[in-house]
Amino acid sequence: MAIAPSQVYILFPESAPRLFADVSRPLSDRSSASRLTPAALLVAALALGLLGVWLIDDLADLRGSPAWFPVWLHSITEVFSITVAVLVFAVAWHSNHSQSRSNPLLGCAFLAIALLDLAHLLSYKGMPDFVTPASPEKAIGFWLVARLFTAAALLLVAIRWSNRQAGRSRLGLLVASLATVALTLYLKLYQPQIWPRTFIEGQGLTAFKIAVEWLLIALLGIAAARFWYLRNADLPYDARGMLAATLISILSELCFTFYGNVNSFYSLLGHIYKIISYCFIYQVVFVASIRAPYERLSQEMNERQAAERQVEFLAFHDSLTGLPNQSLLKDRTRQALSRTQRKGGLIAMLFLDVDDFKLINDALGHGQGDALLRAMARRLESLIPESATPSRSGGDEFVILLADLEDTDAVANRVQQILAGLEEPFVIAGERLQISVSLGAAVAPGDAEDFAGLLRNAEMAMYRAKASGRRTWRYYDVEMDSEMQQRLQMINDLRQAVGNQELVLYYQPQIDLRSNAIIAVEALIRWQHPSRGLVPPDQFIPLAEDSGLIVSIGAWTLDEACRQMARWRTEGAEIACVAVNISAVQLYQGDLESAVTGALKRHALPASCLELELTESSLIRNTTQVLEKLDRLKRLGVRLSIDDFGTGYSSLAYLQRLAVDMLKIDRTFVQNLHAADGVAIVSAIIQMATALGLQTLAEGVEDQLTGEALQALGCDFAQGYHYARPCPAANLALGNGGRNFA
Incomplete structure (x- = not known):
C-alpha cells in the first residue's frame, strides 16, 4: 500500500512508485541493502539540481525572477504540506504501541508544524489580513518556528527513538505543542516588535534570518549523521527513510538562505523540497505504525495457517517419511473395500519389514537409519502404481495397499517388482547399503473383510516369511492364526523363563x-x-x-x-x-x-x-x-x-x-x-x-x-x-x- 499516492503523483507521476520502494520494503530487506536505493538517488538528484541552479551563471535570471512563485502556487504547496503534516500527526497519534514510543513526539511536533505552516500561509504577502496585515516578515517568522519544530523533532527522534527509553505522556506532548503554537501566534500577531528583522524589502534576507537557517541546517545535519549511523540497525522504523527526509530538509533550508525575493525560484524549490521531505516522514511513520504491524499480522496468520496445514498433514501422514499413516491407510482401505463390493476385483495389503534393521540402526546410527527409511519410502513410491497407498506403520515396517486388482497373479507380480526394486543398493551419506525385506500379503475378499483383519493377516504372513529364512514373501493362510497365537505365547513364556x-x-x-x-x-x-x-x-x-x-x-x-x-x-x-x-x-x-x-x-x-x-x-x-x-x-x-x-x-x-x-x-x-x-x-x-x-x-x-x-x-x-x-x-x-x- 503506497501512502498518499495521488499527492505524490502530482509532483512525480513517473517516479513516485519507485520513490518509496525502499522505505516500504520489509525492515529485514532494508537492513541488509548495500546498493544505491531509489531514495538515495532522489536525494542525489535533488542536491545536484540545487547545485546546478546555484552555480550556473546562465540561470541568474531564473534565480532572481519574482514570477516563479506567485501567491496561488505558494498556497497550493503549503496546503499540500499542511495536509501531509496533519496525516503524520493522525497516523502517529493513533499508533500507540511499544515499538513506536517516539511516534507521539513526532506526531505532536507535526501538528504544531501544520498549524504554524497554516499561519505562514495566511501571512504570506498577497494574502488577506490574518489579524494583522500580511507581510514577508510576518510569514517568515511563522516559517522559522515551524522549521525549528521540524529540526528539533527529527533530532529528538534520531537520538531518542529507542525501546530503552520511555515515551513522554501523549497528552502532555500535545498540550505543550499547542501551547507553543498559541504563544508563537500571540507574540507574532500582537507583539511583533520583539521579533528580530528577517527580511528587508529591496535588500533581501537579514543576517539573523540566514544565521537561523544555518542553525537549522546544523541541527538537521546532526540528525542526519545519527540516522546514517542507524541506517543498518534493526529498528521498528526505517532509518534510511528518515535519513532521506532529513537530507532533503537540509536542501530545503539551503534554498531559503539564497533567495532575495519571497517569490523567487529558490523559494519555490525550497517549498517543493519541504513537501518531499514531509512525504518521506509520513511514509516512515505509516510503515512503522500501520503497515508493518499489519504485515507482521499477515505473516503470523500465514505462519499459523501453515502450521495448521502441517498439523493436518501430520494427522494423516508419517512425520519421518511423509507417507500416509495408519489413519489415512485405514480410510483408503475402507474405500477400496467398498469399491470391491460394488464392482468386484481384489485388493491386497502388503506388510514389509526390513530384515535386521536393528543392527543397521545400531551399527550406523539412528540418523542414517532414519535416512534409510526415508529413502525406502521414496523407492516404494516409485515401485507401485498411483492407485496404491504406501504407508509407514512404525519402526522399520511399511504397509502397502494395492487396490483394483484383477487376480492374485497381479499381486504376485507387484510383490516381485517391489522385492526386486528394494534389492538395489541405497546410498546413504555416501555409503552403499544393501538391504532385504520380509513381506506378507493378505487379499480381500477372502483373507479378511475389514482393515484390521487385513493388517493382522498381512503381518502374520510377514512373520511366516521371516521364519522361512527372510528375504522372501508369503501369502496369508488360515494356519498362520494358530502360529501367531503360539508365537505370542512363546514370547510371553520366554519373558518369564x-x-x-x-x-x-x-x-x-x-x-x-x-x-x-x-x-x-x-x-x-x-x-x-x-x-x-x-x-x-x-x-x-x-x-x-x-x-x-x-x-x-x-x-x-x-x-x-x-x-x-x-x-x-x-x-x-x-x-x-x-x-x-x-x-x-x-x-x-x-x-x-x-x-x-x-x-x-x-x-x-x-x-x-x-x-x-x-x-x-x-x-x-x-x-x-x-x-x-x-x-x-x-x-x-x-x-x-x-x-x-x-x-x-x-x-x-x-x-x-x-x-x-x-x-x-x-x-x-x-x-x-x-x-x-x-x-x-x-x-x-x-x-x-x-x-x-x-x-x-x-x-x-x-x-x-x-x-x-x-x-x-x-x-x-x-x-x-x-x-x-x-x-x-x-x-x-x-x-x-x-x-x-x-
Missing part, C-alpha cells in the same frame, strides 16, 4: 585333533519349557532377538557359563576355556563389556578361560565400531573367535584388523569335505588362518573320516556328534586331564 529358571546350558566338547583331548567346551542354551519340554535354540532365539530379550538372556548365559567353568576349575578339570555365543544384538545394543567383566569378577574366573563366539555377519556391519569394541574385549584378556566362518563376506584385509584368535569353519563346508571343491574351500580357510596366525576349529564333524581329513589339512580343533553331543554339565565327563577320544 529366566526368572523361572527354565533356561539351561548344554555343553559340547571341542577336541584337539592332534591329541584327541578335550581342550574346551561350547555353552549352548536350551529352554526347558514346563509344558513343551526341551525347546531347541533355533525355535526361541529368533523370538528373543525380535523381542529384545536376547540381551538379558545373553547376560544370563555369560554368567552361568562362567559359574560352571569356575566350578570345573575347582574340581580340577583341565580345559582351557568355555565358549559362549554372542548375538549381533548383544554386540551392538547390549553393554557386552560390562556383562563380561561382571561375570568374570563374580566367579573369580581368569579372562583367558572365556571365549566369545561372534558370527561373521555381525562383525562386518560397522568396521570402526566393531574394531573398537573387539579391542576393548581383547584387552580384558578373553579369547575371541568367528563362528560359522565362510558364510559371510569378510575380506582378508578386514580379518587382519580383527583382534580374534580362532576361525570356526562352518558345518556346511565340513560336511562337504569329501567332495573336491569342499576340500579346496576348507584347505583355503585353514591356510588363510595359519597365515594370519589364527587357529581353526571345524564344526559339525560327524564321522571319523572327516576328523582324519581335517587333521591332514592342518585343522587345529573340531567338535561334532562324532565326539559328543551337547549335554548338561552334570553328564559331561571331563575328569583330571580331560577325556581322550583316541
Whole structure:
C-alpha cells in the first residue's frame, strides 16, 4: 500500500512508485541493502539540481525572477504540506504501541508544524489580513518556528527513538505543542516588535534570518549523521527513510538562505523540497505504525495457517517419511473395500519389514537409519502404481495397499517388482547399503473383510516369511492364526523363563585333533519349557532377538557359563576355556563389556578361560565400531573367535584388523569335505588362518573320516556328534586331564 499516492503523483507521476520502494520494503530487506536505493538517488538528484541552479551563471535570471512563485502556487504547496503534516500527526497519534514510543513526539511536533505552516500561509504577502496585515516578515517568522519544530523533532527522534527509553505522556506532548503554537501566534500577531528583522524589502534576507537557517541546517545535519549511523540497525522504523527526509530538509533550508525575493525560484524549490521531505516522514511513520504491524499480522496468520496445514498433514501422514499413516491407510482401505463390493476385483495389503534393521540402526546410527527409511519410502513410491497407498506403520515396517486388482497373479507380480526394486543398493551419506525385506500379503475378499483383519493377516504372513529364512514373501493362510497365537505365547513364556529358571546350558566338547583331548567346551542354551519340554535354540532365539530379550538372556548365559567353568576349575578339570555365543544384538545394543567383566569378577574366573563366539555377519556391519569394541574385549584378556566362518563376506584385509584368535569353519563346508571343491574351500580357510596366525576349529564333524581329513589339512580343533553331543554339565565327563577320544 503506497501512502498518499495521488499527492505524490502530482509532483512525480513517473517516479513516485519507485520513490518509496525502499522505505516500504520489509525492515529485514532494508537492513541488509548495500546498493544505491531509489531514495538515495532522489536525494542525489535533488542536491545536484540545487547545485546546478546555484552555480550556473546562465540561470541568474531564473534565480532572481519574482514570477516563479506567485501567491496561488505558494498556497497550493503549503496546503499540500499542511495536509501531509496533519496525516503524520493522525497516523502517529493513533499508533500507540511499544515499538513506536517516539511516534507521539513526532506526531505532536507535526501538528504544531501544520498549524504554524497554516499561519505562514495566511501571512504570506498577497494574502488577506490574518489579524494583522500580511507581510514577508510576518510569514517568515511563522516559517522559522515551524522549521525549528521540524529540526528539533527529527533530532529528538534520531537520538531518542529507542525501546530503552520511555515515551513522554501523549497528552502532555500535545498540550505543550499547542501551547507553543498559541504563544508563537500571540507574540507574532500582537507583539511583533520583539521579533528580530528577517527580511528587508529591496535588500533581501537579514543576517539573523540566514544565521537561523544555518542553525537549522546544523541541527538537521546532526540528525542526519545519527540516522546514517542507524541506517543498518534493526529498528521498528526505517532509518534510511528518515535519513532521506532529513537530507532533503537540509536542501530545503539551503534554498531559503539564497533567495532575495519571497517569490523567487529558490523559494519555490525550497517549498517543493519541504513537501518531499514531509512525504518521506509520513511514509516512515505509516510503515512503522500501520503497515508493518499489519504485515507482521499477515505473516503470523500465514505462519499459523501453515502450521495448521502441517498439523493436518501430520494427522494423516508419517512425520519421518511423509507417507500416509495408519489413519489415512485405514480410510483408503475402507474405500477400496467398498469399491470391491460394488464392482468386484481384489485388493491386497502388503506388510514389509526390513530384515535386521536393528543392527543397521545400531551399527550406523539412528540418523542414517532414519535416512534409510526415508529413502525406502521414496523407492516404494516409485515401485507401485498411483492407485496404491504406501504407508509407514512404525519402526522399520511399511504397509502397502494395492487396490483394483484383477487376480492374485497381479499381486504376485507387484510383490516381485517391489522385492526386486528394494534389492538395489541405497546410498546413504555416501555409503552403499544393501538391504532385504520380509513381506506378507493378505487379499480381500477372502483373507479378511475389514482393515484390521487385513493388517493382522498381512503381518502374520510377514512373520511366516521371516521364519522361512527372510528375504522372501508369503501369502496369508488360515494356519498362520494358530502360529501367531503360539508365537505370542512363546514370547510371553520366554519373558518369564529366566526368572523361572527354565533356561539351561548344554555343553559340547571341542577336541584337539592332534591329541584327541578335550581342550574346551561350547555353552549352548536350551529352554526347558514346563509344558513343551526341551525347546531347541533355533525355535526361541529368533523370538528373543525380535523381542529384545536376547540381551538379558545373553547376560544370563555369560554368567552361568562362567559359574560352571569356575566350578570345573575347582574340581580340577583341565580345559582351557568355555565358549559362549554372542548375538549381533548383544554386540551392538547390549553393554557386552560390562556383562563380561561382571561375570568374570563374580566367579573369580581368569579372562583367558572365556571365549566369545561372534558370527561373521555381525562383525562386518560397522568396521570402526566393531574394531573398537573387539579391542576393548581383547584387552580384558578373553579369547575371541568367528563362528560359522565362510558364510559371510569378510575380506582378508578386514580379518587382519580383527583382534580374534580362532576361525570356526562352518558345518556346511565340513560336511562337504569329501567332495573336491569342499576340500579346496576348507584347505583355503585353514591356510588363510595359519597365515594370519589364527587357529581353526571345524564344526559339525560327524564321522571319523572327516576328523582324519581335517587333521591332514592342518585343522587345529573340531567338535561334532562324532565326539559328543551337547549335554548338561552334570553328564559331561571331563575328569583330571580331560577325556581322550583316541
